[in-house]
Amino acid sequence: MARARIRVALTGAAAALLVAAPAGCAGWGGTGAGSGGANSIDVLMVNNPQMIDLQRLTAEHFTRETGIGVNFTVLPENDVRDKISQEFSSQAGQYDVASLSNFEIPIYAKSKWIAPLDDYLAADPEFDQADILPPMTGSLTADDGKLYGEPFYGESSFLMYRKDVLDAAGITMPPRPTWQQVADIAARVDGRQPGMAGICLRGQPGWGQIFAPLTTVVNTFGGTWFDAGWNARVDAPEFRQATEFYVDLVRTYGETGAPQAGFTECLNNLVQGNAAMWYDATSAAGTLEADGSPVKGRIGYAAAPVVRTPASGWLYAWSWSIQQASEKRDNAWKFISWASSKRYEQLVGDRLGWSRVPAGKRASTYGNQEYLKVAAAFAEPTRDAIASADPRNPGVQPRPALGIQFVDIPEFTDLGTQVSQYVSSAIAGQMSVGEALERGQRLAEDVAERYRSRKEG
Known part of the structure; x- marks a missing residue:
């Protein structure tokens, strides 16, 4: 990737576009x-x-x-x-x-x-x-x-993009893009309008925040949290390649304040014209196309980007x-x-x-x-x-548990959240992806050992 940077402040809040609900x-x-x-x-x-x-x-x-x-x-x-x-x-x-x-x-x-x-x-x-x-x-x-x-x-997930911005740059979005194509487009549209990032991707810690999209990227790069024999694979080459790609993409062409950005922040960035693309939940489209949305009619929708799998959207x-x-x-x-x-x-x-x-x-x-x-x-x-989402077969290898953007075991909420903190720190430049995943591997091995012991017992 070209110039690396971390943008420094989120603009506003998406509250005006989201329906407020009573707390209890x-x-x-x-x-x-x-x-x-x-x-x-x-x-x-x-x-x-x-x-x-x-x-x-x-x-x-x-x-x-x-x-x-x-x-x-x-x-x-x-x-x-x-x-x-x-x-x-x-x-x-x-x-x-x-x-x-x-x-x-x-x-x-x-x-x-x-x-x-x-x-x-x-x-x-x-x-x-x-x-x-x-x-x-x-x-x-x-x-x-x-x-x-x-x-x-x-919901599932797909790629949302500004049709007018891509058209002005002479770019046609493939209906089923690869992640490399998305990265190339992000490089070309980054900064096309003042303050506009090439892409918005979640960087906020949480098993349901950064690891919702990132685990789908891991899947399509050929990685997995655990293989069928309950062996932890967090520091395997495929998991590392996917995470390095994601971190490099968001650091180089991503949104302001990426380590703190989750669903709401990226939604706000796309609505306010601060991002040209966003990979996230299909449920966001209703807000983007709502009456009063400044980007209504300007958004295109493409399938979740892939590398080695035919589809990669979550469920x-x-x-x-x-x-x-x-x-x-x-x-x-x-x-x-x-x-x-x-x-x-x-x-x-x-x-x-x-x-x-x-x-x-x-x-x-x-x-x-x-x-x-x-x-x-x-x-x-x-x-x-x-x-096209297949929770029983989301990657290139058999899995020991259901799930596309998560591993359907009780321990994943803690495991995914802890590892997400390390990856978010990598986005912030506080540690390398290698160090983040080495720490994550140790945590995943503890979980894996418990499941192997149960299986053997």
Whole structure:
């Protein structure tokens, strides 16, 4: 790469473009967990905007139709993960339903903290499980072959870029670019407009921050956290090559304050014209194309960049699961089957607008002309990204656990976060990539040894 630099300050915040949500509250008409009678359920969920829409619509539409009251407890992501873990591991039965991701669901299923849904699906053909995108179903199915969650909305990852900036530079973005092509384009468009970086990539520490995109880069470069025999491979040549590429790219042509930049900061950079490209979650497109966005209509969408694999996009879904200890499972399923249904998507489109539909989970969404009117720019790339995601085979070698942008084991949250701190320090110029990954390898070996011991035992 040419000139290395670290840009020095983030510009503004993306709060004006993101829907604010309450930090923690009971549902409308409810007073929190445990407050209802026999014909009510308690739902613990993350405070994402789509969830808040659900909360507002439930009493008038679900409760009025079924007679089932819903008491919501709504918390920020880190807080809700902690509370769900405490609640479900103790099997206290205080909450009947919780919002879990495809990271937690296979782990919780193995621990028998959540109930399988297969019998409910067999008795409820109207739900139409076949309409759920297969990668979503696969990521919510445990090793026993049973389904333990239904997606509320889902996402993959793709490359977002300023069409006008590339056009002015005489550049055509390939529909399925390689990472080297992306790096070459970043070099050519870097600084084309005042203050504009060639690309924005997450550098903020966290297993779900920098290592969400970076692990997909590792996969397509031929690397993996662990091989099929539970041998740690963090300092292997392929993992190192991918990480050096990522760090060099963001240091040379990346955004201001890259070591502190996560999803929100990169979203803000693209919206404000401070980056020409961004590789990240497909869910960002709704904000980029929203009414009032200064870049609406200017963004192009290409497949997640690759090196050795045919695809490299990640897979993530906020989903619903029923606590094993719940005494109200039938009512819990009725809520889940409504909240994840085609009918609910239509309700949101009619009442709140099609840009707010919790998409990314059903094939039928991408044939709905009302939805496509507002999502035409990104609907097909999003569907294609999700459809090509393979959580059971995301790289070039067999893996010991599910996951594309994560390794689906409980230890990965700590492992990924600790290693991410080292890599973020490498972006900041405080250590080399080699040193970061050597430290990461030692941590990964400790995890690997535990799993090899269990396997041998």
